[in-house]
Amino acid sequence: GWGLSLTTDDLAKFAQLLLQHGQWNGQQILPTDYLAEATVKQADNSMNEEPDWKQGYGYQFWISRHGYRGDGASGQLAVILEDQELCIAVTSCLSNMQNLLNVFWDELIPYLKSEPLPEEPEAYRELQEYIADLKIQPQAGRVTGKPVNACFRFQENPAGIRQCDVSFGENCCSLSFLTSHGPEQLRAGFGHFEYSVLQLTDTRPHRVAAYAVWLNSSELEIYSFICDGIYRDIWTINFSDPEEPLKNRTVCGCFRPTKPRLQAIPAQ
Structure with a gap:
């Protein structure tokens, strides 16, 4: 149930x-x-x-x-x-x-x-301040990659995602998708979260928070968290891989309505 x-x-x-x-x-x-x-x-x-x-x-x-x-x-x-x-x-x-x-x-x-423990007002105040400041911190990258704008095309898939353009801005990057239900964009920050509204493989749009981190000089990973759900998507872009430069996977997506594993090839 x-x-x-x-x-x-x-x-x-x-x-x-x-x-x-x-x-x-x-x-x-x-x-x-x-x-x-x-x-x-x-x-x-x-x-x-x-x-x-x-x-x-x-x-x-x-x-x-x-x-x-x-x-x-x-x-x-x-x-x-x-x-x-x-x-x-x-x-x-x-x-x-x-x-x-x-x-x-x-x-x-x-x-x-x-x-009951004896009252310690100062310790209690410090605890409240600590709790109020708790937040999920984006993973910090250990290396800096070389930003490369790129375009990838997807093989036919149930979600109707056709193309993805990768672009870079100041301290952020974007994945711009062309889908059967229109254009969508996922923004991700380096060292901070960027917020977008995204549908892609889901049955309805979700607000997502995403950050990006370089794994090495040519491989980028984007972590996209669904704000009203438990799962997250991980997009991996390897600019030096001519065979499988862009792929994704879902974590904790057991109850997700649709979750096709997407793979792309460089656009000609």
Whole structure:
């Protein structure tokens, strides 16, 4: 079945609602008897290999080694730890979710205290400032390539993408696509994000954030993150490869409606 599409903040509120047994501001939003059944083992999944995928399955909730969780593909988690009066919300793009849960069990739970800690206003202020400044930083390139404007044509593909022009500006680059539904442009910054609206292989346009990095003097890689989804596209342009100069791949695209792997050849 399908689940919820939430921001990280809203997912945290949903997790808090579960931790409070379905109550919010004194109002019972979810029935307590339903949650009591939904969050305990109703089906056996001991045949799975990973330890947090073999503890049992409730009604749309996985039982974990500690507590239970709502679990979405590629690392969307609402983890509920009733014994510790704690909930954790995660939005991510991961291929191994067990590793993330291991971090919680190994690095967080052992350090939780049953008694309140003494107040430290200065430390709390520093923590709030640190949290407010958190952001995803673009990868920094170790080399500087030689910008070359180029044009590539795609082989016939289900997405109807015909051509891509690569161009460079001040501290940024662009991939300009010619598609069956019109022109589109993906902008990427060097050391910073550039934002575009792109459809390409998807069924509707998405806002994307992208940055570019040189792998070597003639090979460029562009990372394009879907702002309202979990997946990202990686475009690799090798200006010295006459056979396969431009190709792409998708990370965490298991639920993407269409995801053809695109390859291009230099335009004649």
